[in-house]
Amino acid sequence: MDPKLQTKGKQHIFSKLGVLGISMRLRLFLFLVVLVLTMLVGIIFILFVTGTFTAGLKESQKLIENQLLSTSFDISKWYGQLSVQAVEFSEAVTENIENELSERNIGTANLKEHPEILEELLSNEYELTLFSLQKSNSSGAFIILDATINTSLENSEHSKAGLYIKNMEPNIINFTTPTFTILRGFPSISRNNSLSLRAQWSMEFDISDAPYFSLPIEAANSHNDFSLSRLYYWSEPLLLPKTSEEVMLCSVPLIDSDGNVFGVCGFDISSMLFKLSHMPDNSTYNRMFCMLSPISGDFISIQKSMFAGGYSARNTSMENDSLKISMNRYSANTYNQDNKILFLGLHTPIQLYPSDSTFSSKKWICAIMVPKEDIVDSITHLNLLLSVCLSLLVLLGVIISFILSRKYLNPISRGIEIIKSSELKEAPKTNVLEIDDLIHFLSLYKEEVHQKAEHKIQQLSVLEQFVQNSKTLSPAESSVFNLYVQGFNAKEISDKLFLSINTIKTHSKRIYVKLNVTTREELLLYVNMLKEIGQDYK
Secondary structure: OOHHHHHHHHHHHHHHHHHHOOOHHHHHHHHHHHHHHHHHHHHHHHHHHOOHHHHHHHHHHHHHHHHHHHHHHHHHHHHHHHHHHHHHHHHHHHHHHHHHHHHOOOOHHHHHHOHHHHHHHHHHOHHHHHHHHHHHOOOEEEEEEOOOOOOOOOOHHHEEEEEEEEEOOOOOOOOOOOOEEEEEOOHHHHHHOOOEEEEEEEOEEEOOOOHHHHHHHHHHHHOOOOOHHHOOEEOOOEEOOOOOOEEEEEEEEEEOOOOOEEEEEEEEEEHHHHHHHOOOOOOOOOOOEEEEEEEEOOEEEOOOOEEEEOOOHHHOOOOOOEEEEEOOOOOOEEEEEOOEEEEEEEEEEEOOOOOOOOOOOOOEEEEEEEEHHHHHHHHHHHHHHHHHHHHHHHHHHHHHHHHHHHHHHHHHHHHHHHHHOOOOOOOOOOOOHHHHHHHHHHHHHHHHHHHHHHHHHHHHHHHHHHHHHHOOOOHHHHHHHHHHHOOOOHHHHHHHHOOOHHHHHHHHHHHHHHHOOOOHHHHHHHHHHHHHOOOOOO
């Protein structure tokens, strides 16, 4: 086969291999990319195992737990102190009124029969009521006597004389400049003490729907041997008649030394005061809110709750008043309405009464809640941010892989170009030890091959001269030469050609001279070399 055709065939094969194969640079780049992706998968797995992808939920739960712990402690302490102060207020009012009635030879049981003294009795209690209000830091203090100034009026059985002093909001928490008004009571009390009457003022209390009046009185009449600390009552949030202000009232019965119940007194906590006093930390969730609620089984009444925060559960639905609690052992509770999760949060019991109280069966809780969508959005935002960071990490890894693959393979590429070139001895250093060793080796090998090629060229030149000289032999000399080639010696050739040995020797000398050899062995060496390269020796 033609050597040129063989060379072209090899070049075609190598070019196809180059197209079908993968370059070292691409291999290294893919290797580094796979390495980066493997590390990323490992990082994601660790993040899943350690709960980082749900860290927002855990952090939210921790935030709610801390807020609940702080708020429930404050509420328990505040309501407990108000309960104690309400009992002390009741004891003081009872003593004052009982002493005044005693001076008039009137018993508390007969108070209803003496409406003419009600105004004076209540006026005398103004200073004590105002002092108790200021001391308690509540939003209002009241006294309700089981009597009315006019029994002949319609619904007089539901109208009760009393005194109700309110602290105007929002100066409730800051008492440096409090503003007090009269919500219930005789106008003379307002005039004599330079206090204004509230726009919703009424002279007497309407107790037609007033559990804060009826329940503690019923409890006191049923358990006249109980101490006041077992008889006070916290009402659910309510609107006082003819007012728009929502309040919780702590009312304590007024019981004289003979056990006669003649009214109630106590303090109130307005919805605004509750909100200002127990506003949760909204730096993370601006709609987090606190809720003080009565609880029945697994249900919380929305309309009977006090709220603090930037959101009220009452905004969710006015048709369904209840939230159902679904307890979770390892995460925040869910608070549902109509089988729909509205809030996530936690709650804890609030002890408004001692265990031996008449009203100890009434259970209250303090809850910290966040609308579900706020927590979901927060976790989604956190995971999105984490995903973006991981994506940027992958992109950075790919870019670094590309740069490293180029930087690492550039010396190798230069080395390959040098190997392809003809000047290996004068090639510059690549600073890659293996490549420089390879170039040095190929340089030596190329030099050796060159030397061998030159030697072979010289051999071919000698053989070519031998063939040319063999053509100058005479027929007689050619006959002797051919027999030498066939392996016969001089004696055998002499016998074969029927010539004398001297004649054969003469021919041999002429053959050696013409072929430029000195011995028969040298002659046969050239002949064998010609046979090896497939060339005829003649």
